[in-house]
Amino acid sequence: MKRVVDIGLLLSGSGMYAALAGASRAGVLRGVDEVNADPRLDVSFRVVERDPEGRLDRYAPLCREILRESGARHIFGCITSASRKEVIPELERFDGVLWYPVPYEGFEASEHVAYMHACPNQHLLPLLEWALPSLGKRAYLVGSNYIWGWEMARIARERVMAAAGEVLGDRYLPVGDTDLDHIIQEIRVLKPDFILNSLVGDSSYAFLARLAELKQEAEFDKGPTVLSCNFTECEITSAGEAAEGLVSAGPWFEPNGGSGGSFHEMARQSVHELASLxxxxxxxxxLPLPELLRSAISSGHKPRLDPEHHHARQPTIIARxxxxxxxxxxRLPTLRADPYLTARSHSLQGGPWLKVVP
Known part of the structure; x- marks a missing residue:
């Protein structure tokens, strides 16, 4: 007979990144259904759900509520890095674990977080290694004005400069802001070879729409290619045809035209990973996450999470x-995560060695 384990679900059903959260939520629930129906497993999950409604100030209190008022010690959720960082003190206080199934900027390794999607050595660096020789070395960086956008731009700048490239612009918008006149005008003047788009949700969709309008102008008919490490199938409907031609990097893309993308799939896999542990x-x-991993490894199980820093091994796929x-x-083979980019990375075109440190 299966034993029942409570798990938390902390994702927003509304707000400017609802499409991303919706895909992750559907992935978690599908994973729960699959685990509960699997007779080979002696565990089943019961979901305790809270909805932050896209408000950053609600994540910590709702995380605390799940951990204090239910038996759940493992919570699946959060989309933005800002929300993840909001809940970590609560996880530390109440011995909880966050299963975080979306891409992020690296430079973190909490004992209370299972990082189940990709970090920069698994998404951004391979994407730039493809883009710089394929598209050109004149880059423009745009992102949401919080740690995801900042770190992605910092890493990209260092990589582009190491490849003897040039960063023409590095601009930020408040999360959800769609006032893009100054950015579009700058792109019109500078004419970059490619744009790294690290905007989130509505800001990203508005940017892609404005850029599509710019490409209607004769001198921009081909236009700069947009690169992304966080745009997946779950946003295609929201972005519409303006997203056509975008090149994204991630561990998984829908093989048969589905709409969930890697946000859905990594959330589903996260549930299965916990069940196997x-x-x-x-x-x-x-058990604390480090002890849970050690216990699994000692009994012969090979978890996807690295016991040193709790990040998952992932392949890298670049897709248009x-x-x-x-x-x-x-497609690149499965790669061990390097969240602090401690491994030396040789620049393209035989340039100097670059080491990025925390």
Whole structure:
């Protein structure tokens, strides 16, 4: 007979990144259904859900509520890095674990977070290594004005400069802001080879729409290619045809034209990963994450999470959005996460060695 384990779900059903949260929520719930229906597993999950409604100030209180008022010690959720950082003190206070199934900027390794999507050595660096020789070395960076946008731009700037490239602009918008006149005008004047778009949600959709309008002008008919490490299939409907031609990097793209993308799939896989760690280990759900991983490894299980820093191994896929579907351009083998970019990375074109440190 299966034992029942409570898990938390902390994702927003509304707000400017609701499409991303909706895909992750659907992935978690699908994973729960699959685990509960699997007779090979001795564990089943019961979901305790709270909705922050896209408000940053609600994440910590609702995380605290789940941990204090239910038996859940493992919570699946958060989309933005800002919300993840809001809940970490609560996880530390109440011995909880956040399963974070979306891409992020790296430079973090909490004992209370399972990082189940990609970090920069698994998304941004491979994307730039493809883009710089393929598209050109004149880059323009735009992102949401918080740690995701800042760190993505910092890493990209260092990589572009190491490849003897040039960063023409580095601009930020408040989360959800759609006032883009100054950015579009700057792009019109500077004419970059490519744009790294690290905007989130509504800001990103508005930017892509304005850029599509710019490409209607004769001198921009081909226009700069937009690169992204956080745009997936779950946003295609929101962005519309303006997103056509965008090149994205991630661990997974829909093979048959589905709409969930990697936000859905990594959330689903996260549920299965927890189930495999708990299977055959009664009361293991109360163990701290490092101890849970050590216990699993000692019994012969090979978790996807690295016991050193709790990031998952991931492949890297680079794909272009064409006719409403992502088409694979390049695939790299599964790679160990390097959240602090401690491994030396040789620049393109034989330039100097670059080491990025925290």
């Amino acid at each position: 708990l299977h055959g280990r009664p009361r293991a759900e109360v 959005l064409e006719n409403g579907r992502f088409r694979e351009i390049k």
